[in-house]
Amino acid sequence: MGKGRAPCCAKVGLNKGSWTPEEDMRLVAYIQKYGHANWRALPKQAGLLRCGKSCRLRWINYLRPDLKRGNFSAEEEETVIKLHGLLGNKWSKIASCLPGRTDNEIKNVWNTHLKKRVSPSGGEEEHGAAGSNKNKKKKKKKAAGGAEEPLPSPTPSPSPSSSTTTTANCSSGDSGEQQSNTSKEADDDELDLENLEMMPMLDDDPITFGFDMLVDPVPAPYGPAVSAFASASRPTSPCASSTSPPPPPGCAPPGVDDLLVLPEIDIDQELWSIIDGNGDGGGDGGGSACAVSAETSAPCCQSNAPEPTTNGACATSHHGAAEEEGKEWWLEDLERELGLWGPVDVEDYHYQYPTGPHGLVANHPDPLPAMVDDPVSCYFQAGPASAVLQEPGYSVTSSSNLMGL
DNA sequence: AATTCGATCAACCGCTCACCG
DNA sequence: TCGGTGAGCGGTTGATCGAAT
Missing domain, CATH: 1.10.10.60 (Homeodomain-like)
Incomplete structure (x- = not known):
């Protein structure tokens, strides 16, 4: 019962509200690499100004690869x-x-x-609790200003048409939160x-369901890009279970701390290591690329997993050709969802606006300034190799450079 | 074209449960 | 056995979008 414990987010200084693409990236990157044995500690270690609870929710409800x-x-x-x-x-x-x-x-x-x-009849009746008064007066109005800067919603809202389609890809023997x-x-x-x-x-088959689905060359439009993101880096990632211990205290994931000062980004290789899963230098042994799914679905590294590669990658066989073909797609998809999508012409920064199911992403802020101003965006857009992030003149590579593909 | 209204969904809040020392 | 801590669950809120006016 209430035990009177203060809300975990009570601390001032923690972000609330919508997640930014950058935060998503960090969370995914971190979990992919280290799993989430300790939600409470996770945000700090991942350099996120969120409470663990918030991170958990975000992961479970949105970023999980098997959604x-x-x-x-x-x-x-x-x-x-x-x-x-x-x-x-x-x-x-x-x-x-x-x-x-x-x-x-x-x-x-x-x-x-x-x-x-x-x-x-609008019936409640069943199981009383439910209710959740949807009857509430929707007196609210956009309040335009919005709490926070208008961020491109990472989720393309599915068209309201109800049901019947989309069971397609993703999903996995989830169990996801079977937790x-x-x-x-x-x-x-x-x-x-x-x-x-x-x-x-x-x-x-929960097993055959895993990541393969995510790299389907013809994924359902606007699928979970972030998931794709997670899976994409997987090929070179060591397998591990979500239970893999978080980096020991003194051993905070490399680069994570740096992430805290992202605006002056200097994380390049480190974050990329995390994302890449490959960097396993950061490996700290139990790295956990597959952790992303491991926790929830039949980990790709298990029964159905191909013989582990030398670097523990669960890649190969089932991430083979299809994956190759899929790379382009999920990259684009990811970037699109994060509002980073669009080939950029270095010369004049012509930006191809992200598109959603209904055309241009509504309310999407002009990404150009964002890219120029936001090193993170630049970072993900350009990739670590493109290094020069601070300056507007940094070199930008094609989207396929993302994650060094 | 502008405004209003309803629907949708991500995220938060408060509480309970489970685990551990 | 008890108390503390962290994770998870269910209910609620609020922002946003699209259709209707």
Whole structure:
């Protein structure tokens, strides 16, 4: 019960609100490399001005590589309805039966349309709790100014058309947050989920589901780019489980601290090491490229994983040709999602505006100034090799240079 | 074209649970 | 056994987008 503990974000100085692409990058890079054994310590070690809770949420609900994006398929909706009938608002449990979906997402979907469908009368009735007064007056109005600078929403909002498509790629035998389920799930609810003639999607082989999906040469439009990002660097990344211990105290991940002063970026190789997974110099042995998925889905490094390569990369076989073909795509996708996308002509900085499902990314701030001003953006756009980040005249390479591909 | 309104979803908050010393 | 700490869950909030007016 309340134990009166202060909110973890109570500390002043911590960022709140929307995540910036840079923050996403840092988080993904860090987790990919070191896993997330300790959420509380993670933000600090990763150089993020966020609380661990926030990081965790962001990772689970958005950055995780095995997330499905897009509308729920009819089967998924069916499943949610069915499970909700059995479990009530046990979103995490429901989510555990829907690979690639998060409790938050399911909760949102339920509250937005499934609930209406089930009881068109606007019915609450079931499982009282639910409610979540959507009836709240939406008196708010944009308040235009917005709390923070308008950042390109990393998520292309899926078109409102409901369901039926998109079950496509991603997703993995998730179990993603199967997390705590282990302990809790066991006892509670005498429900026999196994008898739920479990969802079609569960038929998907959790193992073959992993990262391969993410580098599908023809991924669903606007898929989780960040996920792709995570997976992309994986080929050269050492495998490890998410349980891989965080860098020991005295052994903060190289470059991470530097990240804190990113504006004057000097992290080049280090961050790239992290991202690359390869840098394993930073390896600290247990590096964890696959940690990204390891934690959640069948880690690519496990059963289905190819013989480990010398550097522990879980790359190769299943990241083979398709991956090669996919690289271009996910790179572009990633950049697009992060608002960094667009080949840049060094000469005149002609920028190709990011496009979303509906054309130009709405409200996307002119990326040019951002790129010039924001070394991080520049950094990710240009890659470490392009070094000169401070000056507007830095050399910019094609997007395929991202991550040194 | 401008404004309003409803829908959607990411993120936060508060609480509970589980683990560990 | 107890208390402290961290992780996870569920409910709620608020920003944003698109359709309607």
